[in-house]
Amino acid sequence: MAAPPITDDERARIIELMQAGHSRSQIATQTGRGKSTITRIAAEIGHDWLATADARTQSTLARAHEARSAYSAEARAVAAERAQERMQEILESFMDERVVLVPTRDGIERMVAPPDAKAIRDLASAVHTLQRTVLDIDRHDNRAEDGISAVDQWLRGLIGEESAA
Numbered sequence: 001m002a003a004p005p006i007t008d009d010e011r012a013r014i015i016e017l018m019q020a021g022h023s024r025s026q027i028a029t030q031t032g033r034g035k036s037t038i039t040r041i042a043a044e045i046g047h048d049w050l051a052t053a054d055a056r057t058q059s060t061l062a063r064a065h066e067a068r069s070a071y072s073a074e075a076r077a078v079a080a081e082r083a084q085e086r087m088q089e090i091l092e093s094f095m096d097e098r099v100v101l102v103p104t105r106d107g108i109e110r111m112v113a114p115p116d117a118k119a120i121r122d123l124a125s126a127v128h129t130l131q132r133t134v135l136d137i138d139r140h141d142n143r144a145e146d147g148i149s150a151v152d153q154w155l156r157g158l159i160g161e162e163s164a165a
Helices: 008-017 024-031 035-045 049-092 117-141 151-158
Strands: 096-104 107-113
Touching: 008 024, 024 035, 049 117, 049 151
Parallel strands: none
Antiparallel strands: 096 107
């Protein structure tokens, strides 16, 4: 038995669902009409199923990018904070005297001595590396005038968003 003719209200509802981004199967299920009817109406109004699917994919990619960017920014902030804390610890202990065990005729004697040149150089190198890490993270996060890093601009380009490069 043939389906009854489609009413103007049904047609409007089908078009509304298409514009909302629903698939042919979803629209057919919701309206109780066949996929061929949905396809015919889509063709009549010039609806492009692929463009709608691309828009959904772009939207999903954009949300994933936002989540990844937020997580990465948070991870970089934590790394920068830890680097600064460690750098401060090193700087505070930079010239601390060290207990040195010195062998003597009577056994081993404990002596207090300033750090040797190699220890000072190693500490200075550690501070320098930590400071570079903090600066590199800051430079990454503030590379562009609008606050979008080059990596984030590249990712936005991949998902089709315009960027101020």
